[in-house]
Amino acid sequence: MxxxxxxxxxxxxxxxxxxxxxxxxxxxxxxxxxxxxxxxxxxxxxxxxxxxxxxxxxxxxxxxxxxxxxxxxxxxxxxxxxxxxxxxxxxxxxxxxxxxxxxxxxxxxxxxxxxxxxxxxxxxxxxxxxxxxxxxxxxxxxSSIQALTASHRIPLNMIGEPVLITTGRKLAEGMPADIGTAVVMLDGEQTFARLAAEDLDIYWGAYLGAEGETIIAGKLAEVADEIAATRERLRQAHGWIMDTYLLRRPKSG
Ligand SMILES: C[S@@+](CC[C@H](N)C(=O)[O-])C[C@H]1O[C@@H](n2cnc3c(N)ncnc32)[C@H](O)[C@@H]1O
Incomplete structure (x- = not known):
């Protein structure tokens, strides 16, 4: 066979x-x-x-x-x-x-x-x-999730807490209130920018593991613009982009 x-x-x-x-x-x-x-x-x-x-x-x-x-x-x-x-x-x-x-x-x-x-x-x-x-x-x-957390030197989950793995399309409906950590993939629309009013930390990474890997982390409200601008610059320079990010409520565990 x-x-x-x-x-x-x-x-x-x-x-x-x-x-x-x-x-x-x-x-x-x-x-x-x-x-x-x-x-x-x-x-x-x-x-x-x-x-x-x-x-x-x-x-x-x-x-x-x-x-x-x-x-x-x-x-x-x-x-x-x-x-x-x-x-x-x-x-x-x-x-x-x-x-x-x-x-x-x-x-x-x-x-x-x-x-x-x-x-x-x-x-x-x-x-x-x-x-x-x-x-x-x-x-x-x-996976890109493991590459992301390793590059940022963070654990994926907080102690005893669940993790939501989702897409930009789904995140557009909002970050569920009972979720402390979400990993967002397949987001061509920079959906994180819509959540900038929420108290969230973001750990973002593009071309993880590859030449040109770029990571940015911080309070979402403070770094959202920087990530959006960096993402656009890199997308133009390479002709394509693959990025993933983790959002975390600061006091989630
Ligand atoms: C079709 S999914 C494939 C995921 C893949 N099977 C994995 O295990 O990571 C493609 C998405 O994965 C993420 N991704 C894959 N490789 C990546 C990398 N090297 N850097 C950043 N994000 C990556 C991006 O969110 C991209 O939109």
């Missing part, structure tokens, strides 16, 4: 690649590289570099997988995402059928950890549920 490895490669620094991931890299015959367009070319390059650096004397090849574009999300966000995932599933099915022999091992290299805001596992599960015979394993990776 075809075999697939979903390998977390860490969120930005090749040194984040774990020994378990290196062992998995050395089992794969074919690496499937979802093609996300020019904007993410630097990230694709990192995937190739990781293979070059960590794979010993072994033949392997790369296969580009076309990634369908997501429709603009209107009021039906989940419907749009579901439709998009179905089209990705079709693209994966086509690539796996064409490029992976029955006795071969394929791999997807997933940014950060495959369990965190990434749909590769969901899409492979859907493929299998729809009759595509495939065995698969998931190899965990260092």
């Amino acid at each position: 075809r075999k697939l490895l979903i390998i977390g490669i860490g969120a930005g620094n090749p040194d984040f690649v774990t020994i378990q991931a290196i062992k998995a890299l050395n089992r794969a015959d074919v690496f499937f590289i979802p093609n996300k367009g020019a904007e993410k070319a630097e990230l694709q390059q990192l995937r190739l570099e990781i293979c070059e650096r960590f794979i010993d004397d072994r033949d392997y090849r790369f296969v580009d997988v076309p990634m369908p574009k997501r429709e603009a999300a209107g009021s039906d966000y989940l419907g749009v995402v579901r439709d998009w995932h179905e089209r990705i599933e079709a693209s994966y099915r086509e690539a796996l059928t064409r490029e992976l022999d029955e006795d071969q091992c394929g791999a997807f290299l997933v940014w950060g950890d495959p369990g965190l805001y990434d749909s590769t596992i969901r899409i492979i599960d859907a493929l299998r549920a729809n009759g595509f015979a495939l065995e698969y394993e998931v190899i965990p990776g260092i």
